[in-house]
Amino acid sequence: MTEDTATSDGITARYEETETERVLSFERDGATAAVAQNVDGYAMLKVRPTAGGDELERYYGFDMALDHVAELLGVPPHDLPIPAAAEDLGM
Secondary structure, three states: OOEEEEEEOOEEEEEEEOOOEEEEEEEEOOEEEEEEEEOOOOOOEEEEOOOOOOOOEEEOOHHHHHHHHHHHHOOOHHHOOOOHHHOOOOO
16 A cells, blocks of 8 residues: 655545555545545546445536635635646546
8 A cells, every 4th residue: 555645734645455446535724525536547536435435426527626625625626736647536
């Protein structure tokens, strides 16, 4: 499993790879959200309330998934820190 973390403006983003998924999870003041994609990197992105939570919505584009995550956290999308290892999600 690999992991990478980024923090900005009180938001912490953590990227990790499991055997089946690539997961980018966010936390801000106790609120959480996550974006997951299969490990091969070709499936739609799933937005969840937590890294292991039930899927809320699926998106083709990383930007659209981040818009949803930002809404869940109550911040503008451009405030979300993205760890370098997660920059290619949705590509």
